[in-house]
Amino acid sequence: MAKLAGIRLPDRPPYRDLALAWLREQAGRSILVQAKDSRDRWGRVSARVRILAASNHLDLGHGLVEAGLALVDPGLEPAFCQPELLALEATARERRLGLWADDGYNPIDVGQVDHLKDRVGSFVLVEGRVRSIGEREQRTYLNFGGLWAEDFTIIIPRKTWKLMADRGLGAEALKNRWIRARGILQSWQGAALSIEVPEMIERLEGNRPPR
Template structure:
């Protein structure tokens, strides 16, 4: 080469440059919080799945998926038997987490009384596990008084799966009960019109029937009313959907600790 000649710069074709940039972007991509206001936690992998809403992590801890309740394949409390679709929901989660990095995101309370991490779980490709379970009909929304962020968004996903009859919504065991037919036992969704609402310094009661001693009732303890706002909402005459554990207390009753448990339908 003549010393007066200058080496021509190498020109990378645009297509090659574009592919390189795309690959770089994928390599640097990271999971993002599925909801505003969550605190990012560690990036881990799953070690073993106990059931769809709870599994062990690579650091030795156990996570409980916050915001949902999924069926258990073994004997859960209050029913004495495995819940329908428990095995299928567990298998779905095992496939979802297998060999993937998972990022935990926390709401106000990051741990329950059993020492489990209460978290939203996002896979390294951005897939949000809670949403995936709700979309497939493998879970129902199950909020807690100190972990309520994003409940409205999750209810919308649940509603779409229920209308489509996917997963557990195709089974009679999980159908939404009416206030007239609901019986004590387990976590249930109940719909009805509130006929009367008590007021005063004691608990607030939402009554769905005329026979207060045996008809379905929702109880809101005085200490929980503050979560409903400065002034207790008036539910009288409204058709609502209530979710929670149904106990026998002068008829079937759900204790509502926060307003997200009560959806106003019309």
């Protein structure tokens, strides 16, 4: 069994059904599979799948994201090797294709505390301004409000924080900046996301809300 690397299918109809229908249309075609040796806890390998018959060797993950039928999700991969997926997703979101026509999938503002609490356990995109940063020995915390027990927080392991700093996304680059983060929302002194790879955080242009 395999999962398409770097993406996540929608979690509810009709978009999940549309994504599965899109994939079924590719059945019976010759493909090229590139997969890792390791398996996840469900016994699946993470793979990229390309249609060889297509003139441009269509990548299934790319096709789904471009059509607005999947979200970019690096998951627990040690490294994210498809940064182009973020650009494809951004275009689909701007054009409101597929799931992006549903406000339930669009980025949640950190100020919508009740909305965040309702989405705990779901994969979400969250946007807001980093108010303060707490660097500890094992983890770094990006805080988005003054009430640490209630407001949204991003938790970054030491290894990931070092990678971010090496790429110019350290404390000076993020404090007071608007960012977008993605992942499984968890309940932790309010709501929080744990970031495993640097690409799960995107720095947005300007110092004001993007919308």
